[in-house]
Amino acid sequence: MSAASGPTPGFDRQGELGDEARVDAAMKSFVREFGVTAALHVESCVRCGQCAEACHFYRATGDAKYTPIRKLEPFRRAYFREAGPFAPIVRALNLVRKPTIGELEQWQELLFDSCTMCGRCTLVCPMGIDIAELVKEARHGMFKAGLVPERLALMDRAARQWGSTATPGEDLPDILAEVSAEHGVPIPCDLPSADILVTAAPAELDAHTKSLADAARILNRIGARWTMHREGFDASNIGFNNGDLALQERLTRALIDTAVKIGAKTLLLPECGHAYGAARWEAARWYGDALPVRIIHMTEFLDELISSGRIRVNRIGATATFHDPCQIVRRGGLEAAARRVLAALGFELIELQDHGLTGYCCGGGGGVVSNQRAAPLRYKVFDLKKGQVEATGAEHFVTSCGQCRITLEAGARNAGWDKSPESLLELVADNLAD
């Protein structure tokens, strides 16, 4: 493959490893990722390039370096050199070059700044290659090599120390007391026993406290025995996005262990896409066949409450369009649940041109929203969504992921756009029927 076009991207380094040691650490990790599925996917590519047109970063910039399959080039080379069926021949004849430190640094931008692991490319691929999953696996090697964007590394260090990127656990009771007082809703914390362990995304302890208060309002309305807990409260799982497997496991275990400790049967995840990906589909990786708790996303929870009649909502009677969060819909299978909730709220849904499974990502998934240096690229991507939302003419713009909301709010601010995404959870809470 040819060198990347455009200006040399920025990159960051963590730790004191020498160049050779970084490359070796990345290669070792890359190779460890290759189970049969990853291998089949790397082996099957015919380099047709159709994935480019599915990627919002390519569509927004027209730069071929953002072609999704190209983002995996160092990962691909590691496979063919070290793990593929012809690896000894490939190595002996140097048919595939080992990635250099310069290439790994260059690919940092492609793996972290310009991929949200949204999986739209997976759907367009005629070979069915799950590029999003491969990018996630490639990030493990980049983390081992100390080659992740510094902003994400900073959050990683915070989470390793605090168990959350937002706050140390011991501060949680005070924060919840403030949110409780501000919004006038009781939020139980650290109860020794509960049926539901409720978790949050970092933004819900800061800019989106209304979401947390609204979740509390609904849980109190149904008379649930629930609590938040300082030992396991942040579901966003920065380890999942950063490629830090040890942290991902630790954060996941904190949630499950806390749920088990208080006897909870349900672990309720916030409106957060990657929290769903990390907990719903990957928690069992460390717990074996039978997870001791049911892990459920807020959207599923609302859908079940409304469908079962445990809560009733007033009909708003307006038009709305819906942004499908990738990890919840395209990679999570919850396309219908949000639409049932919107219908219960009496919205006339006007779908975006690209919606459901093939909806465009907000541009901030996979940690890109937290990666400050990616902001200019994110803003270009935002224009795609803005155009599609405007085309619907809908009165409300709704989504069910807090990270998507933060990304879209930032994009709207930057573009001077007066539309702000609304939380599905907040709409339900604001329209609870007596």
Next chain:
Amino acid sequence: MDLLEFARGPALVFALAVFVLGTLWRLIGILRLPRLRDRSPAREGAASPAAGALHAIVRGMWPRRAFAATTHFATFNGYAFHVGLALVFFGYAPHIAFVRRLTGLSWPALPDAVMYVAAGVTIASLLVALVWRLTDPVRRTISNADDLISWTVTFLPLLTGMAATAEPSAAILARNQVVYATPLALHLLSAELLLIWFPFGKLMHAVLFAFSRGATGVRFSHRGVEA
């Protein structure tokens, strides 16, 4: 041993051996890798893994509506090539006679006129694919040597096949001896080159596509993603 005897004898045996053993080696080499079982609870009502895999294999035959506008060229050209190649290989009477000599299997041939059109379409689609790969920035940036080698070993049998087709297939098959021995030998050798390269490059997608699509189908069906 003349060139044709070489092409029909040791070269063919060698090419078939490399093709079969190489394909098995690569496939087994992939499938022997660790199978990382998904231990998460499946979505309630999820299709079985087999149904998910089958759905993905079939669904991958045509693009989704959202991608139709951006992929219609690649889809059309891809279908033109694959259908054309299948018609030429399986429908041309001398090819069927060749397979019958090797395996005893045979089936009705298609008219020569259909073959000429199919071969023309196949060659044209290959040329278009090459030009696209060399000129389009996306294809250029993701291409490597395998793309050019695979293109060449696919194109050569078509080219040499056209060169060896100087008269109607009925006339060719009615004779007991080969008149155009050198063109036929070159055609056979070029097809053998394709067989030899098959296990090592992207031509292997002819086998791997089902496994690759199926693996994603299993993942999606487990999650309740109705893709």
